[in-house]
Amino acid sequence: MTAYIIRRLFQIVLTVFLALSFLFVLYFALPGDPATLLAGGDGRVPNPTTIRQVTDRYGFDDPMPVQLFHYWERTLQGDLGQSYQSGRGVTDILKETAPRSIRLSIWAIIIEIVVGISVGLISAVRRYSLVDRITTIVTAVASAVPVFVLAFVLQYVFAVIPEKQGWPDLIQFKTSGRGDDSWVLFFIPTGNTWRYLVLPAITLASVTTALAARMMRGSMLEVLGADFMRTAKAKGLRDREVVVKHGLRNAMLPVVTLIGLDFGTSIGAAVLTETAFSWGGLGFYIADSVGRRDLPVLLGLTTVVVLAYAGINLLVDISYAWFDPRVRLGQGSAK
């Protein structure tokens, strides 16, 4: 097991190193004159002093390998650079925005697990019932609705209309921002924060919840047909016990893996959700820095996201290997 983890770790470090080097070269070497782009971008003409400063700051006069070397030197020392727009350190921005994103995704994951798994389970147990048919249709539509469109539909139905019609206070939600932005135990909203949290959390959860529900249904159907389930029934266990104790446990494994693997999808969804709700998290700032061509921020934040993504993938791999010895021993995944 330890040998496997070390081998995977080595691979991941190499992969991340190459990925980030690629992004660096992409951001800083491809466009005609990076200094001009950085200082102004989008056709604006910056003044020569600014260009000079940017050129010196990033050493654009150096050959590419040297620049890349300096990038790694800075990154490994924890220096992610500074925003060109505001001059703020990227590490600062990160400290402020990362908790927001993490809170939002904690809620999205809670929704995904609770709703996705129970809906998938019910759907499988009551196959072809009305509930199952509705689930099938809703999950199919959910995968075809762009995240930001869902965001706007929710905003319209639960924020714009209630405000216009003067609906009761309880179902009035907010379309953007974070309200009081006060939290207990890191992720439990207090004050009016929940009014701001509900819609983005549902939006962010939508895609992965639909995937989890479908996966759960398929996985459960397979388990329901397995021999050991018939044995359990034959032993005289009640249906409920058979499904929950014997079925659910076995059906959960692929779903849990999926939830881990979905992290990449979630990052994309987070970028869109946070932008649609002006949530001010990592995703919001990534999109924002693309719009402003604020390349240091973009590179700094993507560096962190790529690292986090790699970390999650490693965890998924390790849990895979834990549950399935074939992976660890180098079979299974290759064939």
Next chain:
Amino acid sequence: MTITPSSLPSAGGVAGPPDGPGGPGGAGISDVGAATSSWREFWRRYRKNKMAVVALALLIVLIILAVFADQIAPYRFDERPLTKTTAPSWDHLFGTDQIGRDIFSRVIYGARISLRIGILATVISVVIGVVAGAVSGFFGGWVDTIISRFVDVFLSIPYIVLAVSIAAVMGRSENTVIIVLGFTGWLAIQRVVRSSFLQLKELEFVEAATALGYGRWRIMFRHILPNALQPVIVYSAIAVGSAILAEAALSFLGAGPVDPTPAWGLMVFTAKGRLKPAPYELFFPAVAIVITVLAFLLIGDGLRDALDPKMKNRS
């Protein structure tokens, strides 16, 4: 943003290649001699999935709209019959946008752009993905190591971040979007094709072909590939849908085509700040995206049922 590379492994698992010698999977495609009857058989199976048939009809309508947009749309996409936004009426079925352009016409022209982006991006990613996956799985060794590591590197960057980054550097245009989506989409296909090839190359028919003295490239593309195509075909239909979603996402993030291109994602993006006074500006292009993407997803479902009937009960 639903079908990103991370969800593909499950798609490959559902419609996987035959798992034993003489498995029935793929026989419908590779059996060239009985082309007509296998097509009829294919259609008979496809037809059983009612939703997939409806989706196919929808797709045909969309294609007609896209091809004949000039004749069908009452206005051109950049024409401004009015000067401000108006609610839907008989003159302007979907209303007009902020600067008075007919939304109905723009949605119709948008079909052209979405289909072009979706289909071209998918063609690029399928061609690269199939060739890279085939070479990787068939030859193995250092070629496989290099290609697979390369794929790993790009899959380690979250899809949206990668696409937005490349688009931001390349500048905003329809062609950029096609290239970006094409060159990010093949990664997942490579993995699926590679694992099919790894399984298939061990089977007897490959041994037989080798014994007959056929060259390696011929065995690869004429003998093994037809049997490995099945999951790719299913995935391609879904990939067109997800490329259209991705285009919308890129537009929404300010990395897609620019005005006056009537791209649906861009129209939604432009209308987003005006949800309260003019919800129709956002509603119609959004519905167009949903219907189109759903059509491709359902066609993918139908293809899976038709190509691999034994998998039908699995999902």
